[in-house]
Amino acid sequence: MTIKVYGTRLSPFVEKVVRGLQLKKLDYQLIEPKTPMDLAKANPTTGKMPVVEIDGERIYDSTFILRRLDELEPNPPLLSDDAMTAANQRQLEDWADEALYWYTMAFRWTERNGRRTANQILASAPAILRTLLVPLVKRKIGGMAKAQGMGRLPEDVLEREYAGRLEDLERLLGNRDFFYGDRPSVADLAVYGQLSMGDNDVTPETRQAIRARPKLVEYLKRVEQATGG
Ligand SMILES: N[C@@H](CCC(=O)N[C@@H](CS)C(=O)NCC(=O)O)C(=O)O
Structure with a gap:
């Protein structure tokens, strides 16, 4: 292939x-x-x-x-063989993609973090273009978090809710190695993607919230190990 x-x-x-x-x-x-x-x-x-x-x-x-x-390429499969477990995995994938994403997006586009975010996005654009594109990207992509709604929440509320969702993830994980199962599924890939975006110094708030949770940090390492380091 x-x-x-x-x-x-x-x-x-x-x-x-x-x-x-x-x-x-x-x-x-x-x-x-x-x-x-x-x-x-x-x-x-x-x-x-x-x-x-x-x-x-x-x-x-x-x-x-x-x-x-x-x-x-069915091996290894990205969903459990058990239909109910697979449904839970798909649902967590969807929640990570469609909800958790917006928490981090809201943090990325706050007054404090917006310029850093735009510069990070445009890091590989030619220098003269970058200066022109920063305000455009801030308006276009930053505006999405406002349109979605999460970007309108006060920062302290956003921080409280983000911490709450991380706690929920730890609860959902329980004593298993991966979500709802003992091998990685679409749920783990999706949650890993979102948390890796959060664990970035562009958004110190989400990075700190993640790093304050050793169980989640261990979990992220486990996903990394299973997916090629
Ligand atoms: N549901 C899509 C979401 C993809 C998505 O939102 N990608 C963002 C980057 S994180 C993007 O390309 N944004 C550029 C734009 O909207 O112009 C997926 O799962 O692939």
């Missing part, structure tokens, strides 16, 4: 897919967009990353990509 992944591992969704590929020991080539325009060209359907090309077939959205990978 020839696999190309368009995106940067700064994106939790790209990280999720890359770790899924590594778990399945599939070789891939990572192609990083330099500007938002490159991304729109690579994925005209949704304009988001990741998008992958597998032997010429283009697939967008991390969830659909992992599902297709599981069809093409």
